[in-house]
Amino acid sequence: MSDALSPGLYIVATPIGNLSDLSARAAATLREASLILAEDKRVTAKLLAHVEATAPMAVYHDHSSEAERERILTRLGSEVVALVSDAGTPLISDPGYKLVRAARVAGHAVHTIPGACAAIAALTLAGLPTDRFLFTGFLPSKAKARADTIAEVGAIRASLVFYESGPRLGEALAALASGLGKRDGAVIREISKLHEETVTGTLAELAERYADAPPRGEIVIVIGPPGEADAASDDALDAALREALETLTPSRAAAEVAAALNIPRKRAYARALALGSSD
Numbered sequence: 001m002s003d004a005l006s007p008g009l010y011i012v013a014t015p016i017g018n019l020s021d022l023s024a025r026a027a028a029t030l031r032e033a034s035l036i037l038a039e040d041k042r043v044t045a046k047l048l049a050h051v052e053a054t055a056p057m058a059v060y061h062d063h064s065s066e067a068e069r070e071r072i073l074t075r076l077g078s079e080v081v082a083l084v085s086d087a088g089t090p091l092i093s094d095p096g097y098k099l100v101r102a103a104r105v106a107g108h109a110v111h112t113i114p115g116a117c118a119a120i121a122a123l124t125l126a127g128l129p130t131d132r133f134l135f136t137g138f139l140p141s142k143a144k145a146r147a148d149t150i151a152e153v154g155a156i157r158a159s160l161v162f163y164e165s166g167p168r169l170g171e172a173l174a175a176l177a178s179g180l181g182k183r184d185g186a187v188i189r190e191i192s193k194l195h196e197e198t199v200t201g202t203l204a205e206l207a208e209r210y211a212d213a214p215p216r217g218e219i220v221i222v223i224g225p226p227g228e229a230d231a232a233s234d235d236a237l238d239a240a241l242r243e244a245l246e247t248l249t250p251s252r253a254a255a256e257v258a259a260a261l262n263i264p265r266k267r268a269y270a271r272a273l274a275l276g277s278s279d
Contacts, residue, residue, distance in 0.1 A: 005032050009103045010082045011096065013089040013115025016218070017192035019050050026113045027051040034079035037072065039094065043086045055082070062095045069102055076108040087218070089117040093137045093163055118191055119161045122220035125198045126186035129225055132158035139164065139172050146172070150179035160223040169219055170210040176223065177203035184224040190217040232261040234271075241272050250276050 010029050015021040030036065030053040037060035038044035044057060060068070060083065075081055085094040103110050119135045134156055140146045153160055164172050169187070176185070186200045187210070195217070199206065203223065232240075240261060244253035254269035261268075 005029065005080045006109060007076060007078050007080060008109030008111060009076055009100065010080060010111045010113060011090050011100070012082045012084050012113045013117070014044075014047055014084050014087055015192065016087045016116045016118050016121065017190065017196075019047070021116050021192055022047070022051065023113065023115050026115055027053075029080075029082055029113055030055070030084075032080060033082040035072075035075060035081045037081065037083045037099075039084075039086045044084055047084075060095065060099065064095070069099055072099065073102060073106050073108065076103055076106070087116075087118075089115065092117055092119065092135075116192070118163070118218060118220050121191045122161065122186070122188040122222050123159070125188050125191070126159075126222035127200060128159050128184060128186060128222055130159065132225070133161055134158045135161045137163055139175070141168065143175070146175050147179060150176060154180050155226065157225050159225055160221075162221040162223075164219045164221055166214040166216050166219060169214055169221075170207065170212070172221070173203060173207035173210055176221070177207045180223065180226070183226065186222045187215075187219060188222065189215055189219045191220070193217070232263050237261065237263070237268065237271055238275065241268065241275055245272065245275065 010033065012026050012029055014026070030048060030051055033053070033055045036044065036048070036053070036055050036057045038057050039059070039061050041057045041059060048054070060072070072081060083090050083096055083099065088094070090096045091100065100110055123130050123133060134153060136149070136153060139162055140149055162172070173187075180203060183203055184200070185203045185206050186198055187206055188198045190196045199209065201209070237257065240257045241253055244257055248256065250272040251269065254265055254272045258265040258268040
């Protein structure tokens with residue numbers, strides 16, 4: 001057991017490209033750990049060699065069994081165990097939350113050593129609003145499931161962040177352009193590496209650019225939030241209210257129509273009363 005670190009689980013963010021991005025604290029933790037949990041030991045071995053860490057590794061990923069988690073938990077009471085992903089921050093589109101939850105339930109300490117995260121880094125490069133954003137990981141590979149996911153998140157008033165692979169990028173962008181319409185986007189790849197690149201444009205423009213030219217490297221797609229919806233016209237409001245008033249009170253009709261047309265309820269209610277009095 002390390003003299004400098006207390007026993008427990010340490011979630012250690014690793015570089016997403018440039019090894020120099022590893023923090024001094026992360027390097028020290030890896031050197032002092034008794035055990036390092038990695039998705040792919042071959043990938044992590046290169047990082048450990050870079051920081052001269054010699055702790056043994058064990059594989060931990062989405063398919064690790066409950067029995068394997070139990071074996072890890074038995075070591076947390078007396079040893080420093082570090083959890084890393086192949087690149088970036090563990091638990092962000094990577095395994096780990098089940099282990100963190102189990103460690104807390106068992107009363108073990110859990111620490112995070114923050115660092116690189118491709119989703120956050122891409123947001124800083126995209127030049128799109130960052131006050132609200134939704135990270136959704138990878139889009140489904142099948143067309144219907146992908147379209148359903150896009151429809152589900154499309155109306156959210158926030159920037160959207162997706163991970164994607166080079167071979168699937170053109171198809172994903174075409175589906176996003178079809179489902180979201182004319183929205184600004186950015187394709188960011190190879191973050192912090194030699195060939196880092198950010199390409200911006202509308203989703204349609206990006207889909208055309210990458211339709212027959214899939215790029216290499218790790219890719220993040222960032223999409224700006226939807227624009228303000230066009231205000232409903234008086235004619236559209238009246239038509240919707242007349243239909244609703246056939247079965248609902250003015251108050252209830254106004255509430256439902258206001259929600260459907262995304263307009264202030266006060267406006268809908270005033271018009272409902274006017275229509276009721278004119279009939």
